Amino acid sequence: MNMMNKVIADSEFxxxxxxxxxxxxxxxxxxxxxxxxxxxxxxxxxQKFLPDTLSKVEELESLSKExxxxxxxxxxxxxxxxxxxxxxxxxxxxxxxxxxxxxxDQVALEALIRFSQEELKHQELFxxxxxxxxxxxxxxxxxxxxxxxVAHVVLSKSTWAVLALTxxxxxxxQTHYRDSIDPxxxxxxxxxDVFMYHWREESQHAILDELEWVRHDKGVTAEERDQxxxxxxxxxxxxxxxxxxxxxxxxxxxxxxxxxxxxxxxxAKVEKxxxxxxxxQYIFSGAAHPHFGKVLGSMITxxxxxxxxxxxxxIQ
Numbered sequence: 001m002n003m004m005n006k007v008i009a010d011s012e013f014x015x016x017x018x019x020x021x022x023x024x025x026x027x028x029x030x031x032x033x034x035x036x037x038x039x040x041x042x043x044x045x046x047q048k049f050l051p052d053t054l055s056k057v058e059e060l061e062s063l064s065k066e067x068x069x070x071x072x073x074x075x076x077x078x079x080x081x082x083x084x085x086x087x088x089x090x091x092x093x094x095x096x097x098x099x100x101x102x103x104x105d106q107v108a109l110e111a112l113i114r115f116s117q118e119e120l121k122h123q124e125l126f127x128x129x130x131x132x133x134x135x136x137x138x139x140x141x142x143x144x145x146x147x148x149x150v151a152h153v154v155l156s157k158s159t160w161a162v163l164a165l166t167x168x169x170x171x172x173x174q175t176h177y178r179d180s181i182d183p184x185x186x187x188x189x190x191x192x193d194v195f196m197y198h199w200r201e202e203s204q205h206a207i208l209d210e211l212e213w214v215r216h217d218k219g220v221t222a223e224e225r226d227q228x229x230x231x232x233x234x235x236x237x238x239x240x241x242x243x244x245x246x247x248x249x250x251x252x253x254x255x256x257x258x259x260x261x262x263x264x265x266x267x268a269k270v271e272k273x274x275x276x277x278x279x280x281q282y283i284f285s286g287a288a289h290p291h292f293g294k295v296l297g298s299m300i301t302x303x304x305x306x307x308x309x310x311x312x313x314x315i316q
Contacts, residue, residue: 247278
């Protein structure tokens with residue numbers, strides 16, 4: 001075997017080993033919604049759901065301590081629903097790309113099948129969480145986007161763009177848990193457990209997302225990649241449209257359920273703050289993730305990178 005062939009063989013072995021490692025970890029950390037996560041508990045509304053570093057509630061100086069806590073709970077409920085939404089299209093795409101391995105690498109196929117099974121479990125978990133929130137929070141909450149409608153829009157884009165968005169999401173999931181949710185002491189213990197167990201499995205999903213995006217990128221033309229960049233930008237804009245609609249819905253819910261009269265000016269400030277928090281949570285914290293920048297930067301040109309940065313800068 002010449003040196004070049006040896007390097008290629010070693011590289012392929014390393015990739016296969018990463019799929020195998022994801023399977024090993026998936027088996028070891030597997031959890032059950034009722035036995036491990038919920039364990040017969042209910043949400044305690046005397047505590048916050050999302051930490052201040054994600055909810056940005058401390059920006060709202062006119063709100064009382066109780067009102068800030070309520071905002072964190074509203075955002076927390078939306079946070080769970082947003083994950084249930086994105087996992088609908090992520091799972092569909094994983095099932096699609098997994099077909100590439102039907103008569104090939106069975107280790108990679110098993111890894112992606114386990115990925116899909118875990119995403120289905122997460123969707124069930126977040127449906128349960130929304131119902132549990134409904135039981136302890138005031139009536140009137142509304143989650144605006146419809147998961148199937150969003151999935152159809154996302155999946156109409158190229159695989160390159162969808163995998164780019166997926167890795168972005170998987171990476172900010174890791175950042176949110178490690179840097180904000182886990183260290184926060186005054187959050188609902190049940191809420192922390194939900195996202196601790198979610199984070200454990202999503203850690204492996206991020207690895208698989210990257211492997212599949214890199215694999216797919218090797219097979220596209222320069223023109224197809226350029227189209228993928230444009231479609232990734234379109235997807236980010238579509239996410240921002242969802243966030244704007246949900247920020248308004250969540251603000252309207254807060255105004256109706258907070259127990260006092262809220263002026264139009266104060267409501268506008270709440271909506272602006274909630275939208276800013278959502279843009280940080282679902283767009284900027286992923287786009288700014290160092291590893292996402294490293295993987296993306298290894299694929300695109302400087303000009304394409306400038307287009308992406310300009311699109312992000314336009315979101316105000």
